[in-house]
Amino acid sequence: MTEIAWIASYPKAGNTWLRFMLTAYLNDGPVTSIDQLQTAVPDLHKMLGGGETLPVGDGAGRLLAKTHFLPDVGLMRLYREQTTKAVYLIRNPRDVMLSAMRHMGIPRTDLESCRRFAEDFIANEGHSFWRDHFGQGSWTTNVRSWTDRDAIRTHFPNIEVLPVKYEDMRADPAGWLRRILEFLDLGRPLGDDVIDKAVANSTFEVMRDLERRSALDAPGFSPFGGQGEFVGKGLHNQSLDFIGPDVEAAYRRRAQGDGDFAACLREFGYERG
Template sequence: MSNKNTYWLASYPKSGNTWFRLFLNQLLGPAQQLNINDLPIQNTIASARLGFDVGLGVNSSDLLPAEIDRLRPFNDELFNDASDSHIYRKIHDAFISPNTGHPIISTKVSAGVIYIVRNPLDVLVSYHYHLNESIDETMAYLNGQGESKSQHPNGIRSQFNTFMGGWSHHVLSWIGQTQIPVCVIRYEDLLSDPLTHFNKATRFAQIEHTQSELQQAVDSTQFEKLKAQESKVRFAETPSHTSHFFRNGIAGGWREYLTEAQVQKVVSTHSNVMQKLGYLDNQNNLIF
């Protein structure tokens, strides 16, 4: 039987997953200098086509989406079994594949999931810049359409279509499932008290470290340091239409961009989950 070596770093896009992976990379290699493009964890994103094709020895372009989704858990098991220690893999998919009705990942090898969540109003603004689409077009994804548009420049998708559903659907699909343990980490808490909440996540993921190692990893991956490094060298995950990936990174920045009507549309769609996660009080007043 396979060991459960895999921890998932799950999030809706633009919720802090990249920041968390950079932090984790520094924590696991505390002696190395920060290099935003030296991020091996990124090579094992769950929806990567190349890793799937190489791992399973198939040409995924010959497969239907449902066939791919049925096979993805088997590829997860290959990734898992190739390592003698814990691995930490990024995923943006919702927990259940709509093509199969089953988990998109292998629960047999999953030790747990760190679910990173962010105020959907800030997600909306950040995703709008990332997609290079209007706020209202981006809101269609946030409020329900929810399929990624990952595209390779030569026209072949480098990642499989990623079904996310709307923001609320995505959140509940992960934090509401009971098949694998889950640790919920709010982006806003990482900003306000990084030592406490990064430590919460690493303890959940059974990562041994000293307090000084934690402090070093937090300090070296402060947002302004990431942004400063990106000003000198392009980050590999930056979309082709923009010059920067690390744009703002604050909590509550949505107030400078969204109209009242846009805010109310998001809040009315996601109020239940926003209350559950502390983004709204019980009177539907915004907290962040």
């Protein structure tokens, strides 16, 4: 039976960057096309857009696949028995918010649009459209549903989950790629030279270059989906003050409150950021 290992996250948490590193590792070279990325670590959302789903046949081996879905989404039930592992990426929701703004083509100079987006994100603990139309829940729900051991095993009884903070991966990409590969157990060499090469072939500059070259036939749209640039600079611990101090204050009130959002931030060390 094919075993599935999910590369899972709330959107804009570093999923594509990790897919690049895994693809570079598996192919022992840089990612040269979006199709190559999709072959090595297929994006379930892109497959659905093309009328496809992941194979669930009797083939051997482990299939890596990307998802932003909550584990209780109906489609994910197709993979209940095949799912054995998940690497779950977690990123500071403030940085998720700002990355999503850029990806949706909202420039920082358009303060009114930035304000509307930020206020929606803060009020809903995530992007309300992703929650209501894409089965991804709020940031809090997505994180909890994948990282709470008892909760995730109600959907995938055979699963092991490795939570990975985006900020830790940024600080030590080679070290964390090694830990991820050891967890995934893909049966390939894990020498320092192999891992360092995969990291070097997956820098943000490399990803941006592929995005620009792949988008030439569709100006204004990213080959990774959406409007605006998908690949940013990987910034973290950013502020919302540029939109307005009241917006930053509203976020801090939510982050320091008594709700599950604040509790989740504390659990993963984001209460100060």
